[in-house]
Amino acid sequence: MPGVGLVVLIGCGRLGSAILEGWLLTQTVAAADLIILSPSEKPAAEVARAQGARINPPLEALAEASVIVLAVKPAMWRDVVTPLLPFLGDRAVILSVMAGVTAPTLAEGIGGWPIVRVMPTTGVSRGRGVASVWSADDRARALGQALFEPMAETVVLADEALMDAATAVAGSGAAYFYAFTEALARAGEAAGLDAMTADVLARATLRSAADSMGEDALEALIGRIASPGGSTRAGLDALAKDGRLGVMLDETVAAAVRRNREMG
Numbered sequence: 001m002p003g004v005g006l007v008v009l010i011g012c013g014r015l016g017s018a019i020l021e022g023w024l025l026t027q028t029v030a031a032a033d034l035i036i037l038s039p040s041e042k043p044a045a046e047v048a049r050a051q052g053a054r055i056n057p058p059l060e061a062l063a064e065a066s067v068i069v070l071a072v073k074p075a076m077w078r079d080v081v082t083p084l085l086p087f088l089g090d091r092a093v094i095l096s097v098m099a100g101v102t103a104p105t106l107a108e109g110i111g112g113w114p115i116v117r118v119m120p121t122t123g124v125s126r127g128r129g130v131a132s133v134w135s136a137d138d139r140a141r142a143l144g145q146a147l148f149e150p151m152a153e154t155v156v157l158a159d160e161a162l163m164d165a166a167t168a169v170a171g172s173g174a175a176y177f178y179a180f181t182e183a184l185a186r187a188g189e190a191a192g193l194d195a196m197t198a199d200v201l202a203r204a205t206l207r208s209a210a211d212s213m214g215e216d217a218l219e220a221l222i223g224r225i226a227s228p229g230g231s232t233r234a235g236l237d238a239l240a241k242d243g244r245l246g247v248m249l250d251e252t253v254a255a256a257v258r259r260n261r262e263m264g
């Protein structure tokens with residue numbers, strides 16, 4: 001695709017495969033412009049190979065790369081990247097999707113190449129992810145946006161320190177909604193539904209709510225369901241009693257931010 005150039009994906013695990021699938025699905029990167037480095041065979045990489053991607057070519061091929069995407073575990077990135085550095089061209093950008101590895105830490109191990117950090121969700125595989133992007137370098141940031149905007153709702157963060165908060169909301173958020181859905185099903189059971197019926201209703205409601213959300217303000221969406229004096233309003237009042245919903249979520253996000261910082 002014009003503007004992105006040759007992309008090297010290092011690591012084709014859970015997130016790396018999701019990114020690869022998203023790029024091909026949304027035609028963000030043409031398979032012919034992809035190099036994938038992976039110690040073992042991966043289904044997503046094999047699909048890309050069949051369309052023209054190169055898997056583990058001689059490292060000389062990296063000289064033309066415009067972006068190197070690091071999608072390995074945070075504990076191993078130095079060992080993976082160090083042997084590749086002599087092969088990179090001057091114009092390469094390093095894009096890290098690794099949680100908790102800061103730009104200064106990356107720069108200290110990598111040297112002079114511009115760095116962009118992106119925190120995506122695996123929903124990118126279906127072109128429906130969420131991604132937070134941060135870079136101190138304009139060209140690197142633009143490249144990060146170009147690679148993720150087609151497959152994720154993307155926000156650009158003003159400060160790298162906000163990456164922990166963005167990860168606590170977006171990266172962990174789906175799990176919070178699932179936990180809420182589970183609790184809603186259990187509450188339905190307590191109100192007399194059998195377990196399977198409560199589970200079907202709670203899950204279908206989450207799906208339906210997500211489908212109906214669109215771009216409308218959340219307050220307006222709530223107002224459309226909760227008429228004054230009605231049953232939904234009674235439920236919402238109980239949920240927010242003494243501000244407990246807000247307090248609970250403040251604590252939830254703060255705990256995730258703290259853990260992100262500890263791991264960083």
Ligand SMILES: NC(=O)c1ccc[n+]([C@@H]2O[C@H](COP(=O)([O-])OP(=O)(O)OC[C@H]3O[C@@H](n4cnc5c(N)ncnc54)[C@H](OP(=O)(O)O)[C@@H]3O)[C@@H](O)[C@H]2O)c1
Pocket residue numbers: 010011012013014015016037038039040041071072073074076080097098099100119120121122171
């Ligand atoms: N999973 C998520 O939802 C998510 C979300 C946001 C950020 N992240 C970040 O994404 C990164 C990857 O996470 P993950 O969940 O995808 O982990 P993962 O499934 O364990 O994937 C890591 C991959 O790195 C590969 N690898 C190991 N050594 C390598 C080498 N020398 N060269 C190239 N690849 C190598 C592994 O290959 P083998 O399988 O062959 O060992 C493995 O497939 C982490 O840093 C994590 O913080 C993940």
